[in-house]
Amino acid sequence: MNAKVLHTLEFDKITAMLAAHAATSLGKALAGEIAPSASLEEVKRRLQATDEAAAVDRLKGTPPFGGIHNIRASLKRASIGGMLNPSELLDIGSTLGASRRLKRFLQAAHEDHAIRMIVALAETMSEHRPVEERIAACIDDNAAILDTASPELARIRQELRGGEGRVREKLEQMIRTPSVQKMLQDNLITIRNDRYVIPVKMEYRANFGGMIHDQSASGATLFIEPESIVALNNKLKEWRLKEEAEIEKILRLLTALVADIAEEASANQDVLAELDFIFAKAGLAREWKATLPLMNDRGFLKLKKGRHPLIPRESVVPLDVELGNQFSTIIVTGPNTGGKTVSLKTVGLLSLLAMSGLFVPAEDGSQLCVFDAIYADIGDEQSIEQNLSTFSSHMTNIIAMLRGMTPKSLVLLDEVGAGTDPAEGSALAIAILEHIHKSGCRMIATTHYSELKAYAYERSGVINASMEFDVATLSPTYRLLVGVPGRSNAFAIAERLGLAKPIIDHARGQVSEDDQRVETMIATLEENRLSAIAERSEAEQLRGEATRLRRELDEQRRKFEEQRGKLIAAAEQEAREAVAKARREAEAIIADLRQLAMEEGASLKEHKLIEARRRLDEAEPKLKKPAAVAVPGGGGKKTRPAQPGDEVLVRSLGQKGHLIELSGDNDAIVQLGIMKMKVARSDLELSGASASAAGGGAGPQKQAQPTGAGVKRSRDDNVRTELDLRGSNLEDSLIEVDRFLDESFLANFAQIYIIHGKGTGVLRTGIQEYLRRHRHVKAYRLGNYGEGGAGVTVVELK
Incomplete structure (x- = not known):
C-alpha cells in the first residue's frame, strides 16, 4: 500500500493509538509496523485472531502481560559467551515466568470459550521452569545476589559481616573515649574507599596514626583510618574480593543456563510480541466499540x-x-x-x-x-x-x-x-x-x-x-x-441571510431553464425522501409495539396453559388415587367372600365372583363433562341458580369448592381449598347438599361454609402484591408466605413484596431461606431505596 495514501487517510494516527494499547515494548514495535494486506485469507486470519482476543478480553479480562521484557540483546550476548549482569538475568527470569503464566491463562480461557488460533500460538512457547527458579533463587527483586546463591557466598558474607562488626566495635570504643571525642569533628563512623574511617579535625592530625583517605571540601576535616584497624580493614578487603569472585562465578553459571535456552527463549519473544499485538487490537476495538466486519x-x-x-x-x-x-x-x-x-x-x-x-x-x-x-x-x-x-x-x-x-x-x-x-x-x-x-x-x-x-x-x-x-x-x-x-442552496442561504428579494429573483433569472428543472427535481426528491423516512419510522414504531404486545400475550398464554396443566394433573392424580383405593377395598371384600365360602363349604361359584368383579369394574367412576349448571347468566338446566355459599363442582378442574361471589355477567369467584379462582359460570355445577336443596325446593337455603382450617389474615379478600408479616413468628410467617406465593402465582403476578421489618434479622433470614427452595420463585432481593430497604424482600415469580 502506498505510504502517501496511508498518510493521507491518517493511518499513522491509528497505529499510534494501537501502540498505546500494547502492554510491552515488543507489542508496541509490532503495532508501529502494522500494514494492510491484499490477501483475503491473510485478512481473515488476522481478523479471526482479533475476534478471539476480543472474546477473551470480554469474558476473562486483560491477559497478564506484566513482567515481560525485551531480552533479545541479553540472549544474544549469552549465546556468544558474554556474562550477563544481575539486572539482565532478572529480566530473563521475569520474562520466562510471565510467558508461562500467560500460556496457562490462555489455555484456561480456551476451556470456556474456543480461541483455537491464539491457543495454538501460545502453545508454541517453550517453558523453562528450572532456569526461571534458579535465577529467582540467586537474584532478588532489586537485582542483588542473594546469600543463598551458593554455600561459598553465604560463608564469605558471614565472614564479612563478622569482620565489619569487629571493626565497628573497635571504632565505637575509640570514639566514646573522652580524650578522642574532642579531636573528632563528629562522633560517627563512616566509609571511604571501602574502608572504615572516622572524621578528625585538621589540627589533631598528628595525634592519630594510620592512613588519611579523604578530607572535607573545606579542609577542616580529615577522614582517617586509625592504625589499630588497618589490619581488620585489610581482612575485610580480602573477603570483599572473594565475594566479587564468587558472584562472578554465580553469574557465569546462570549465564550458561540462559545460553542453553537462548534460541527457544528468543522464539518465545516473537510469540509474546505477536500475542501482545493481537490483544492490543482487541483493546482498541473495545475503546471504539468496534465490530468484526x-x-x-x-x-x-x-x-x-x-x-x-x-x-x-x-x-x-x-x-x-x-x-x-x-x-x-x-x-x-x-x-x-x-x-x-x-x-x-x-x-x-x-x-x-x-x-x-x-x-x-x-x-x-x-x-x-x-x-x-x-x-x-x-x-x-x-x-x-x-x-x-x-x-x-x-x-x-x-x-x-x-x-x-x-x-x-x-x-x-x-x-x-x-x-x-x-x-x-x-x-x-x-x-x-x-x-x-x-x-x-x-x-x-x-x-x-x-x-x-x-x-x-x-x-x-x-x-x-x-x-x-x-x-x-x-x-x-x-x-x-x-x-x-x-x-x-445558494439562493435559499442568501435569502435567509437577508439579501434583497429583487436581487435573488434576478439571479434566478440568470440560471438556465435546464438547471432550474434539475433543482426543482432535486427538491421534489428531497421532500419525498423526508416523507418516506417519517413513514418508515412510524411503521417501525408500530411494528415494535405489535411485537411487544404479541410477546406479552404469548407469555400470558404460556403461564395460563402451564397453570391449567398443573391443576388438571393434580385433579387427575387425586381421582386415580380414589379409584385405586376403592379397587383395593373391593378386592379385599371379594377375597374375604371367597375365603368365607371355602371355610363354610358353601356352593359359591367362581363365575359369580368373576361377575361381581366385572360389576365393580363397571362401577369405576369415569371423567365426563357434566351438563351446564344454572347460574345467573349461565343458561343451565337446574331448578335454581347457584348462589354465594353453595357447594359447586368446577368441571374443567374436577374439583369441588364453594361459590364466594358472582363477578360481572359471566364470571364467579370460587374457593378451592386455600385458593380462590375466577371461573366461568358455565363451568360450575351444584354439588352435594346444595344440589339436593335445589332439587327438593323446600326449606330455607342453608349456606355452606368452606371446609378446612386456615390462618385468618388481616387483609381484604382480593389478592394483593404485598404481605405484611411484621410482629409474626417465623413458623406462622412461613405458612403465610407459602399461601401468598400460591395466590400470587395463580394471579399471574410477576413481582411481589414481603414486608418482614429489620429487627434482629431472624425473620428475614428464615423467609429468604424458604424462598430459595420454593418452586414458584425465580429470584429475590432486598428492597432498593424507596422500596423499604432491608425491611422488605422483593420476589420475582416464574
Whole structure:
C-alpha cells in the first residue's frame, strides 16, 4: 500500500493509538509496523485472531502481560559467551515466568470459550521452569545476589559481616573515649574507599596514626583510618574480593543456563510480541466499540453506521453507504464543510483497518472488501518548492493512479477537476471519471460541478449522492444521502441571510431553464425522501409495539396453559388415587367372600365372583363433562341458580369448592381449598347438599361454609402484591408466605413484596431461606431505596 495514501487517510494516527494499547515494548514495535494486506485469507486470519482476543478480553479480562521484557540483546550476548549482569538475568527470569503464566491463562480461557488460533500460538512457547527458579533463587527483586546463591557466598558474607562488626566495635570504643571525642569533628563512623574511617579535625592530625583517605571540601576535616584497624580493614578487603569472585562465578553459571535456552527463549519473544499485538487490537476495538466486519474480494462494501475513529464518538455522524453491487461509482455533491471529505476518508480508512486485521467502528453486519490497492487524492497539495499549483498537484496524483489502478482497486477523488476553469474542469472531470469507471474500479468522487449530476444519471453503475443540508438552520447535517444529488442552496442561504428579494429573483433569472428543472427535481426528491423516512419510522414504531404486545400475550398464554396443566394433573392424580383405593377395598371384600365360602363349604361359584368383579369394574367412576349448571347468566338446566355459599363442582378442574361471589355477567369467584379462582359460570355445577336443596325446593337455603382450617389474615379478600408479616413468628410467617406465593402465582403476578421489618434479622433470614427452595420463585432481593430497604424482600415469580 502506498505510504502517501496511508498518510493521507491518517493511518499513522491509528497505529499510534494501537501502540498505546500494547502492554510491552515488543507489542508496541509490532503495532508501529502494522500494514494492510491484499490477501483475503491473510485478512481473515488476522481478523479471526482479533475476534478471539476480543472474546477473551470480554469474558476473562486483560491477559497478564506484566513482567515481560525485551531480552533479545541479553540472549544474544549469552549465546556468544558474554556474562550477563544481575539486572539482565532478572529480566530473563521475569520474562520466562510471565510467558508461562500467560500460556496457562490462555489455555484456561480456551476451556470456556474456543480461541483455537491464539491457543495454538501460545502453545508454541517453550517453558523453562528450572532456569526461571534458579535465577529467582540467586537474584532478588532489586537485582542483588542473594546469600543463598551458593554455600561459598553465604560463608564469605558471614565472614564479612563478622569482620565489619569487629571493626565497628573497635571504632565505637575509640570514639566514646573522652580524650578522642574532642579531636573528632563528629562522633560517627563512616566509609571511604571501602574502608572504615572516622572524621578528625585538621589540627589533631598528628595525634592519630594510620592512613588519611579523604578530607572535607573545606579542609577542616580529615577522614582517617586509625592504625589499630588497618589490619581488620585489610581482612575485610580480602573477603570483599572473594565475594566479587564468587558472584562472578554465580553469574557465569546462570549465564550458561540462559545460553542453553537462548534460541527457544528468543522464539518465545516473537510469540509474546505477536500475542501482545493481537490483544492490543482487541483493546482498541473495545475503546471504539468496534465490530468484526465481513470480508470479501469481489469489490463490495456496505457500511452500517460507520464512524471515523479519529472523530469523537459523541460528535461523529454515522455513515451508511453501499458500493460495488448495483453501482460501482458514487459521485457526491454538496456545499463546502458539508462532510464530503470526511465521508471519503471514512470509507478509505475503514477499508485499511479491516485489511490490517482491525475491527471497524460500525454496526454488526458491515461488509468490506480486500482491495489490491487504495488510491486517494484528497486535500490541497500545492507545492511552491516544486512549482505545482493546486490543479497541477491533483493532476500529478491522478496520473499516478491511472497508471497503477486495477479492477480490484478503490479510488477516492476529492474535488475532481477543481483548481482550473469551471468549463474545462468539469469536462476533464467527466473524462477522468468515465475512464476510471470503465476500468472496473470501485470509486467515490466529490465535486462542485453540476454537470456531473447529469453524468451520474446517464451512466449505468454510477449513482449520485449528496451531503444533507438544513436550509432552516443554514448548517450541514453531515449525513450522506445516496441516490439524491446535492442542491446548491445558494439562493435559499442568501435569502435567509437577508439579501434583497429583487436581487435573488434576478439571479434566478440568470440560471438556465435546464438547471432550474434539475433543482426543482432535486427538491421534489428531497421532500419525498423526508416523507418516506417519517413513514418508515412510524411503521417501525408500530411494528415494535405489535411485537411487544404479541410477546406479552404469548407469555400470558404460556403461564395460563402451564397453570391449567398443573391443576388438571393434580385433579387427575387425586381421582386415580380414589379409584385405586376403592379397587383395593373391593378386592379385599371379594377375597374375604371367597375365603368365607371355602371355610363354610358353601356352593359359591367362581363365575359369580368373576361377575361381581366385572360389576365393580363397571362401577369405576369415569371423567365426563357434566351438563351446564344454572347460574345467573349461565343458561343451565337446574331448578335454581347457584348462589354465594353453595357447594359447586368446577368441571374443567374436577374439583369441588364453594361459590364466594358472582363477578360481572359471566364470571364467579370460587374457593378451592386455600385458593380462590375466577371461573366461568358455565363451568360450575351444584354439588352435594346444595344440589339436593335445589332439587327438593323446600326449606330455607342453608349456606355452606368452606371446609378446612386456615390462618385468618388481616387483609381484604382480593389478592394483593404485598404481605405484611411484621410482629409474626417465623413458623406462622412461613405458612403465610407459602399461601401468598400460591395466590400470587395463580394471579399471574410477576413481582411481589414481603414486608418482614429489620429487627434482629431472624425473620428475614428464615423467609429468604424458604424462598430459595420454593418452586414458584425465580429470584429475590432486598428492597432498593424507596422500596423499604432491608425491611422488605422483593420476589420475582416464574
